[in-house]
Amino acid sequence: xxxxxxxxxxxxxxxxxxxxxxxxxxxxxxxxxxxxxxxxxxxxxxxxxxxxxxxxxxxxxxxxxxxxxxxxxxxxxxxxxxxxxxxxxxxxxxxxxxxxxxxxxxxxxxxxxxxxxxxxxxxxxxxxxxxxxxxxxxxxxxxxxxxxxxxxxxxxxxxxxxxxxxxxxxxxxxxxxxxxxxxxxxxxxxxxxxxxxxxxxxxxxxxxxxxxxxxxxxxxxxxxxxxxxxxxxxxxxxxxxxxxxxxxxxxxxxxxxxxxxxxxxxxxxxxxxxxxxxxxxxxxxxxxx
Amino acid sequence: xxxxxxxxxxxxxxxxxxxxxxxxxxxxxxxxxxxxxxxxxxxxxxxxxxxxxxxxxxxxxxxxxxxxxxxxxxxxxxxxxxxxxxxxxxxxxxxxxxxxxxxxxxxxxxxxxxxxxxxxxxxxxxxxxxxxxxxxxxxxxxxxxxxxxxxxxxxxxxxxxxxxxxxxxxxxxxxxxxxxxxxxxxxxxxxxxxxxxxxxxxxxxxxxxxxxxxxxxxxxxxxxxxxxxxxxxxxxxxxxxxxxxxxxxxxxxxxxxxxxxxxxxxxx
Numbered sequence: 001x002x003x004x005x006x007x008x009x010x011x012x013x014x015x016x017x018x019x020x021x022x023x024x025x026x027x028x029x030x031x032x033x034x035x036x037x038x039x040x041x042x043x044x045x046x047x048x049x050x051x052x053x054x055x056x057x058x059x060x061x062x063x064x065x066x067x068x069x070x071x072x073x074x075x076x077x078x079x080x081x082x083x084x085x086x087x088x089x090x091x092x093x094x095x096x097x098x099x100x101x102x103x104x105x106x107x108x109x110x111x112x113x114x115x116x117x118x119x120x121x122x123x124x125x126x127x128x129x130x131x132x133x134x135x136x137x138x139x140x141x142x143x144x145x146x147x148x149x150x151x152x153x154x155x156x157x158x159x160x161x162x163x164x165x166x167x168x169x170x171x172x173x174x175x176x177x178x179x180x181x182x183x184x185x186x187x188x189x190x191x192x193x194x195x196x197x198x199x200x201x202x203x204x205x206x207x208x209x210x211x212x213x214x215x216x217x218x219x220x221x222x223x224x225x226x227x228x229x230x231x232x233x234x235x236x237x238x239x240x241x242x243x244x245x246x247x248x249x250x251x252x253x254x255x256x257x258x259x260x261x262x263x264x265x266x267x268x269x270x271x272x273x274x275x276x277x278x279x280x281x282x283x284x285x286x287x288x289x
Numbered sequence: 290x291x292x293x294x295x296x297x298x299x300x301x302x303x304x305x306x307x308x309x310x311x312x313x314x315x316x317x318x319x320x321x322x323x324x325x326x327x328x329x330x331x332x333x334x335x336x337x338x339x340x341x342x343x344x345x346x347x348x349x350x351x352x353x354x355x356x357x358x359x360x361x362x363x364x365x366x367x368x369x370x371x372x373x374x375x376x377x378x379x380x381x382x383x384x385x386x387x388x389x390x391x392x393x394x395x396x397x398x399x400x401x402x403x404x405x406x407x408x409x410x411x412x413x414x415x416x417x418x419x420x421x422x423x424x425x426x427x428x429x430x431x432x433x434x435x436x437x438x439x440x441x442x443x444x445x446x447x448x449x450x451x452x453x454x455x456x457x458x459x460x461x462x463x464x465x466x467x468x469x470x471x472x473x474x475x476x477x478x479x480x481x482x483x484x485x486x487x488x489x490x491x492x493x494x495x496x497x498x499x500x501x502x503x504x505x506x507x508x509x510x511x512x513x514x515x516x517x518x519x520x521x522x523x524x525x526x527x528x529x530x531x532x533x534x535x536x537x538x539x540x541x542x543x544x545x546x547x548x549x550x551x552x553x554x555x556x557x
Contacts, residue, residue: 017555029378032371036432046428046437053427080323080330087320122542123535126418126506130523131535135347137340141330146337215418218510222330228419229510232426240423244415251414264308 057241064238071227071239071246078223079254081144081216082209088145089152089209090202096153097160097198098186103172104164114161121154125212129221144221148209156205160198167193200262207251207258214247347528354536355529362518362534366541368432369514373500376436380443380500381493387444388451394463395455395477409452413445421507435512439503443496450492451485458484491553498549505538 057063098104100113129147137143167190175189217225224247231239324332389395391409396402420441424434462480471479508516515534522530 021552028374032374035367036371036375036436042428042431042433046433049427050424053423077330083319083323084330084332118543118546119539122502122539122546124502124506126509127519127535127538130509130519131351131531132348135528136343137337142332142337142340145330145332211414211416215416215506218418218422225418228422232422235426237426240426244419244423247419248411248414252410255410255414261312 053237056237057244061238063241063245064236065242067239067242068246071224071243072250074217074224074227074243075214075246075250077141078213078217078225079210079250081141081213081221081223082148082206085145085148085213086152086202086206086209088149089156089205092149093153093156093160094198096157097164098190100157100161101164103167103169104186104190110161114158117154117157117161119154120151121158123151125151126216126219129216130219134220139220139222141222144213144216144223147216147221148212151212152205152209156201159201160194163194163197163201164190196265200266203258203262203265207255210251210254214251350528351532353529354532355527356533358530358533359537362515362537365508365513365515365518366537369504369508369516370501370541372432372435372439372514373497373504376439376504377443377493377497377500379436380440381447381489381496383440384444384447384451385489387448388455389477389481391448391452392455394458394460395481397473409445409448412441413449415441417442417503418507418510421510421512425511430511430513430517432513435504435507435514438507438512439500442503443500446499447489447492447496450495451489454485454488454492455481494549494553498545501545502542 096113096117100110100117102110104110105113125147128150129143132150133143133146137146171193172185172189175185180188213221214224217223217227218229220226224243228240228243228247231237231243321329323329387405387409390397390401390405393402396405417438420438421435424437428434428437458481462484463476466476466480504512504514505516505519508514508518509520511517511520515538519531519534522534
């Protein structure tokens, strides 16, 4: 090893793209700031009105504890909507995930399936509820459940398809070598490898769907959202405060429980370990539906 | 290498754990609770299929889309976009210090860390529309409450993602910076920030993408933009106008996603 390592400074990468992007960014932000008509006086009132509403909700008169039961029941309805919606999404997404995995189907079929899944993902569930299901099945938890179910297909299908693409091909070859037909190969060669991960995705989606169903009430699809909208319409900030506390507490509790179950399921999982970052990405992807 | 014959006996079956059947029972119980008539939402597959077939008539009203309605949607659409841009900028800026305080690597002490983490999970527990509802109640309708709601949402998402990235940085540069006598802020600036900056930009773009989607939605509760218009058309049952808006939103979301993914690939 007599050759000397060059110590000259490496050439700086071209920064033209960087400058171009910075310029575009500035232009867009400037345009946005000008075009959104936010009255300056309202901006000045902002801290005042926010602290007033916060004060009324949580300090004086503070949350109306007599409505705790009602808020809790409404939240439970949201949880039920989320649960059933997740089941619908899970059942429908599983076959699509197999179709969307490149190592299971041809690249044409998987590309088409992925595009369909992306399209489903692109439409927020509240839009699905408002535009499709409320006109179809009327106001109430039904519409919310269906909207959540349909929207969940997009993300669940995509994540599950990616999990299937990451499997060890060994068991698949083994299943084929023993004469398994196409369906048997999937059932015994693929499914056992990915099921823990996919079930973890389902649980994660359930956590997200709780947030989604909490908001669906805002358009009349049942649950805690409806409770909150009514409280706010009547300026009952004490009730709104109660509702918000219930949403936060129940959501965090279910997150903790579901997170524990997910970790139990994934522990020793045959595929790669899901990191919190993967899940956070998945969540961010779907947080607003 | 002694030629030990490979064991051909079947390996013993792993002891089956009670956890799996318990989980199954729990699953059935929760599903029954959620779907039952008395305790839950009364989910009935037969009724559902009946509803869906009836709904087909309503869906037919969406077609053909009333394209003459398109010009009326341009302005609210741009407002939505502007809201997403501003909220993204403000939210991602706030998320940066929040994320640094929420990582064990960079938090100044366990108490700051715990408080910041706690605040982050509270912020993330509330969905964006609930923020929008509350801010609309406090500030009246318009884009301002919408922007605020999106800011909260963005801080939640970006701070969470970024703090987890910071947890995973290479410790070498941090030690090097400390060894040269850098204080805490200097260490963060020169040893940690350069490592996570590409991710930060990527997450911010990601949050912006989500913003675009979210800003359609929060308009429905009165927070400005195309959502407002959508809600009005829905109230008047103008389904042919509604389908124009939906198609537009769909195209817009896809476009933003394509651009954002391209940018993220270039940056990371």
